[in-house]
Amino acid sequence: MALIFLIPWLIGLVCFLLGPILASLFLSFTDYDGINNPSFVGLANYSEMLADPIWLKSLGVTFVFAFTALPLGTVIAIVLAVLLNNKVLGQSFFRVALYLPSIVPIVASSVTWSWIFRADDSGLLNQVLNKIFSWIPGYSSPMWLADPNWALSALIIMSFWSLGNPMLIYLAGLQNIPESLYESARLDGASSMTQFWHITLPCLAPTIFFNVVIGIIQVFQYFVPAYVMTSGGPQNATMFYSLYAYQTAFDDFRMGYASALAWVLFVIVLIATALAFVLNKKQAM
Numbered sequence: 001m002a003l004i005f006l007i008p009w010l011i012g013l014v015c016f017l018l019g020p021i022l023a024s025l026f027l028s029f030t031d032y033d034g035i036n037n038p039s040f041v042g043l044a045n046y047s048e049m050l051a052d053p054i055w056l057k058s059l060g061v062t063f064v065f066a067f068t069a070l071p072l073g074t075v076i077a078i079v080l081a082v083l084l085n086n087k088v089l090g091q092s093f094f095r096v097a098l099y100l101p102s103i104v105p106i107v108a109s110s111v112t113w114s115w116i117f118r119a120d121d122s123g124l125l126n127q128v129l130n131k132i133f134s135w136i137p138g139y140s141s142p143m144w145l146a147d148p149n150w151a152l153s154a155l156i157i158m159s160f161w162s163l164g165n166p167m168l169i170y171l172a173g174l175q176n177i178p179e180s181l182y183e184s185a186r187l188d189g190a191s192s193m194t195q196f197w198h199i200t201l202p203c204l205a206p207t208i209f210f211n212v213v214i215g216i217i218q219v220f221q222y223f224v225p226a227y228v229m230t231s232g233g234p235q236n237a238t239m240f241y242s243l244y245a246y247q248t249a250f251d252d253f254r255m256g257y258a259s260a261l262a263w264v265l266f267v268i269v270l271i272a273t274a275l276a277f278v279l280n281k282k283q284a285m
Contacts, residue, residue: 102164173207
């Protein structure tokens with residue numbers, strides 16, 4: 001009887017998840033343009049990556065973003081959660097205000113941040129910077145998304161806009177820490193910083209690990225802001241891996257090569273996640 005109720009789910013699983021996954025694995029060994037029949041080319045798609053400068057660039061951009069945005073975002077989210085865990089005036093307002101950006105549609109956020117990062121003086125951020133640093137002779141505000149040296153930094157800054165979800169999870173983790181631990185520490189004369197390092201962080205470790213694993217998966221699949229705001233430019237400075245795979249598939253109609261790119265990304269995320277589990281296990285020991 002239970003199988004009857006599971007049939008719709010099983011059909012969806014096979015048709016919309018397992019089927020496309022297996023199909024992409026097969027297509028990664030073929031030359032396929034999405035129209036004509038695929039032709040088997042073996043490992044040619046995978047070997048081509050090693051000589052593809054854009055692939056190497058996208059890999060570098062993604063790794064720089066991952067190893068910058070994820071650690072900084074983790075620290076900022078924990079600090080915000082600790083601050084919001086204190087009983088202060090307007091606590092509920094600040095919690096809602098800091099969480100709201102994470103539920104704003106990502107496309108709408110990207111359009112808004114495109115205006116904030118405008119290269120000319122009409123950009124909101126540059127207007128603020130010009131007023132702050134106007135006293136410096138010869139100061140000129142960054143070109144942000146129009147400058148290859150600043151474009152990736154702009155997207156990293158924007159990534160902190162959506163820290164509401166991990167912040168909320170950290171806040172829940174903080175509220176599960178027994179207050180008796182802090183009372184005992186205070187009786188022993190422990191300072192607030194000592195309590196944070198020896199009570200808060202160790203007790204929060206499982207929550208940090210959960211958010212880091214989720215963050216690893218998200219940063220390596222970063223796509224929408226780069227697609228909306230820069231399309232990978234300027235000079236491929238924001239050509240993220242997922243964006244390059246998308247453009248390869250739907251702009252260049254190289255479905256086989258794009259499938260190979262997707263499977264390489266899957267392996268990278270799998271290795272990064274497995275490494276996180278190994279490090280977490282060693283730390284727990």
